[in-house]
Amino acid sequence: MLKYLLKKVIHLILVMLAVSILVFISIRVIPGDSAEVILRANGIEPTVEAIEGFREELGLNKSLLIQYVDWLTGVLQGDLGSSFITGRPVLEEILYRLPATLELAAGGVVVMLLLSFPIGILAAVFKNTINDHFGRVLALLGASVPPFWLGMMLIYWLGVKQSFFPVMGRGSLQHLILPAFTLGLGMAAAYSRLLRVSMLEVLKQDYIRVARAKGLHERVIILKHALRNALIPVVTAFGVSFGHLLGGTVIVETVFTWPGLGRFVVDAIFSRDYPVIQAYVLVMALVFVMVNFLVDLIYRFLDPRISFERGN
Incomplete structure (x- = not known):
């Protein structure tokens, strides 16, 4: 280790x-x-x-x-420079806005989990039934809708017309719901399809047949034995696509006026604020690498046969 x-x-x-x-x-x-x-x-x-x-x-x-x-x-030495525009230390600017971006990303992940897991599992367990077809339609819609368009529609119908949720800024949990749903829907569409395919492969394995022959409850077989092994390719894909998740926050933050790093770095790009751009890329690269390291640790939890010492 x-x-x-x-x-x-x-x-x-x-x-x-x-x-x-x-x-x-x-x-x-x-x-x-x-x-x-x-x-x-x-x-x-x-x-x-x-x-x-x-x-x-x-x-x-x-x-x-x-x-x-x-x-x-x-x-x-811990000095990322000072902004050409504001004159403030870049590290302070990033640390001030980073929690908002991470909060939005975490909200998107929660939405993805809440949608993709039920849809993917039910689609695999009830293959070629109404549940499977319904899941495919939802996945297709989720993957086809651009985030900026979805965000504007949510703002208009649920924010302006119905006044269910606030549509600008960051504050309470209600402020997070619409941006998180906008960010998480596209991911949920992709991961529900990936989880379905992975579950179908696992359900064909011999140890699943043995578990059923022993008389284990189907819920135990699905959630304890099949799902755990089916998650390995899903976790792999999430680790690789985490950078796209952080990139997606730029669009969502702009649409919902979310005070995160996304809008901050967009302004920096247009104004050629070199220290801000450089620091942003470094921070995002560090977060991406750390997430992939965490993914490796999750592998070990999901499959004890994986050995870090042997590199397998």
């Missing part, structure tokens, strides 16, 4: 280093002068003197290598 953890830490360091290099270079090769964009955003006439002075103030007149080394040195 210790060897496995050490290997994971090394992978984490290498991944974060590669991400830092890629994001640092990629945002600086975008056409246009960031100093000019930032000056205009602050209502300052971007004269040649003003642009040169601003570039020197921010260190943008240095070579890319020196800029990267300076930035990476600060990151290793």
